[in-house]
Amino acid sequence: MTEHTRRRALLAGGAGVAALATGGLWLAGRGGADPGTAAVWHEPPAPADTAPVAVPAQPGPPGVERARVLTAANAGDLVKITTSGWYSWALMDRGTGEIVGSKNLHETNMTASMIKAWLAADYLRRATEAGRTPSAARFAEITKLIRDSDNAVATLLWNELGGRATITRLISICKLTDSAAGPDWSKTQLSARDTCRIAHAIGTGAAAGPTWTEYLIGEMRAVRGTGNFGIRRAFPAAEQSRIAIKNGWVWRPAPYGFYNVNCLALGDDWTMAVLTRYSSGGEAHGRAIGQSVATQLRTLSDLL
Numbered sequence: 001m002t003e004h005t006r007r008r009a010l011l012a013g014g015a016g017v018a019a020l021a022t023g024g025l026w027l028a029g030r031g032g033a034d035p036g037t038a039a040v041w042h043e044p045p046a047p048a049d050t051a052p053v054a055v056p057a058q059p060g061p062p063g064v065e066r067a068r069v070l071t072a073a074n075a076g077d078l079v080k081i082t083t084s085g086w087y088s089w090a091l092m093d094r095g096t097g098e099i100v101g102s103k104n105l106h107e108t109n110m111t112a113s114m115i116k117a118w119l120a121a122d123y124l125r126r127a128t129e130a131g132r133t134p135s136a137a138r139f140a141e142i143t144k145l146i147r148d149s150d151n152a153v154a155t156l157l158w159n160e161l162g163g164r165a166t167i168t169r170l171i172s173i174c175k176l177t178d179s180a181a182g183p184d185w186s187k188t189q190l191s192a193r194d195t196c197r198i199a200h201a202i203g204t205g206a207a208a209g210p211t212w213t214e215y216l217i218g219e220m221r222a223v224r225g226t227g228n229f230g231i232r233r234a235f236p237a238a239e240q241s242r243i244a245i246k247n248g249w250v251w252r253p254a255p256y257g258f259y260n261v262n263c264l265a266l267g268d269d270w271t272m273a274v275l276t277r278y279s280s281g282g283e284a285h286g287r288a289i290g291q292s293v294a295t296q297l298r299t300l301s302d303l304l
Contacts, residue, residue: 070300076103079296081289085258085278089293090192092271093303094200099193106178108189109275112248113149113227114262115188118174118198119157120145120216121207122166128211146219146246149227158185174201186250195273199266202244220244220266230263230290231272234298243267247290249283261286265294270303 070078070091079102081087088109090101099105120142127134134142144150145157158166167181167188176198178191190198198207202220205213221244232243244266251259261283263274274290298304 069302070100070297072098072100075100075300076105078300079293081292083276083278083285083289084280085276087274087276087278087289087293088192089274090196090272091297091301091303092193092196092200094203094267094269094271097200099196101192105192108178108180108191108194109262109277110182110186110252110260111188111190111262112186112250112260113151113154114195114246114248114264115185115190116145116149116154116248117202117216117220117246117264118170118207119154119161119166119185120219121202122161122169123157124212124216125207125209126161128209142216143219146216147222147224147227149223149247154185170198173206174198186248190275192273192275195262195264195275196271199244199264199271199273203266203271217244217266220246223247229287230261231265231274231294233291234294235304249286251283259283259286261290263290263294267304270301272297 075091079089086104086107086109088102088104088107090099090105092099123142124134141150141153141156145153163184164181167179170176171179174194174197176190176194179194180189182188201207202213202216207213208216221241223245226249227247228245230245230247232240232245235243246264248260248262250261258277258279259282261276263272265272272294274293276286276289278285294304
C-alpha cells in the first residue's frame with residue numbers, strides 16, 4: 001500500500017488518537033495593502049529584523065493515525081503560524097473542486113512573481129488560438145520566466161498581452177471570485193482560493209490550452225535556484241519533482257514597507273496556495289510560512 005493510499009484509508013476510518021504536528025508558527029496580526037510604488041525585486045534590503053524565523057513542523061511518523069480530518073469548518077483553526085504580519089492559505093481537492101483554508105482565504109494580496117505562471121499560460125493559449133507556434137527564442141524566454149523568474153520577460157509579456165486585459169481573461173477563464181488587476185503584473189491582487197483555482201486551470205489545460213499544458217507544467221516543475229522554496233519543500237525529495245510551482249517574493253519600499261512572499265503549487269490531486277505580507281523577518285520568514293503551512297497540511301489532509 002502506498003503512503004498516499006494508507007493516509008486515505010486511515011482518515012476514511014476516522015481512527016485513533018493522533019499526534020498532530022502543528023508547527024512553530026502562529027498568527028499574531030495582519031497587515032494591509034496600500035497604494036503603490038516601484039518594487040525592489042529579488043534583492044530586498046536587510047531591515048532591522050527581529051521576528052524569528054520558525055522551523056517548519058514535520059509530519060507525524062509513519063503509522064501514527066490522525067484523529068481529525070481537515071474540513072471547511074475546522075481548517076482555519078488547525079494550521080498555526082507565528083507572524084507579526086498577514087497570511088492566508090488554501091488547499092483544493094482537484095477531484096471534487098472543494099477548497100478549504102484559512103478564515104481569510106478570500107482576502108487578496110499582491111502576487112509579485114507568482115503571476116508569471118498565468119502570463120506564460122495566457123501567451124501560449126493565445127498563440128495556439130491564433131494558429132502560431134512560438135519561436136525557439138520565445139520558448140527560451142518562457143523558460144527564464146518560469147524557472148528563473150525573469151522580470152524583463154514578465155514585463156514584455158504583460159505588454160504584449162494587453163496589460164490589465166490579461167487579468168480580465170485570467171478571472172474569466174479560471175473562474176476567479178475575489179481577484180483584480182493592478183497597475184502592473186506584480187501588483188495583481190489574488191486571493192489564496194483563487195490562486196488554487198489558477199493552478200487547477202493550469203493542470204486541466206484551461207489556462208494554457210491543450211497544446212502547451214504539459215510543456216508549461218514541466219517548466220513549473222523545473223523551477224530552480226532562489227525561486228524553489230515554500231510548499232514543495234515540505235514534501236520528500238522523491239515527490240518534489242512531481243509538484244509544479246511558481247512563487248513570488250519582493251520587498252516593497254515606502255509607502256508600502258512590506259514583503260510579499262507567495263506560493264502556488266500544483267500536485268496530481270491537489271493545488272495549494274500560501275500568501276504572505278509582513279514588514280520584518282526578511283524573505284526567509286515568508287518562505288518558512290509557506291513551508292510550514294504545507295508541512296502541517298500533510299498531517300491533516302489525505303490529499304497530500
